[in-house]
Amino acid sequence: MTDPESPYAAIYAVVQRIPPGRVCTYGRVAALAGLPGQARLVGYALHALLRQSVVPWWRVINRSGRISNVYAADEQRARLLAEGVDVDETYLIDLDRFLWAGDDVE
DNA sequence: TGTGTGACAAGCC
DNA sequence: AGGCTTGCCACAC
Helix, strand or coil, rough: CCCCCCCHHHHHHHHCCCCCCCCHHHHHHHHHHHCCCCCHHHHHHHHHHHHHCCHHHHHHEECCCCCCCCHHHHHHHHHHHHHHHCCCCCCCCCCHHEEEECCCCC
């Protein structure tokens, strides 16, 4: 996040738009950020946010509705539970209830 | 400068 | 339905 023109800025902006108690998938965030199919970039960008709590990176999960984060999966699950998101012991999340389509706020 | 890898997604078998 | 393969971009060595 060195240049505002960098795709990372768009990713961060989208993640910040995710309402509390709601989660979003990498692909969804990527699409909203203007990077269709480039979900890997989202994961890579969020990887650098682990130190910065200015962005709710914990609200971003994979397409399977699970936390693939091997670096802070425990912390992410705790944060989601604090947000009101029901996270299973196997890091499974109900996308049908907590998935944010992005149409809540424009 | 070039090769390999990564918090993924979609397609195919 | 579930598992395997390919594509994509940016960054580390």
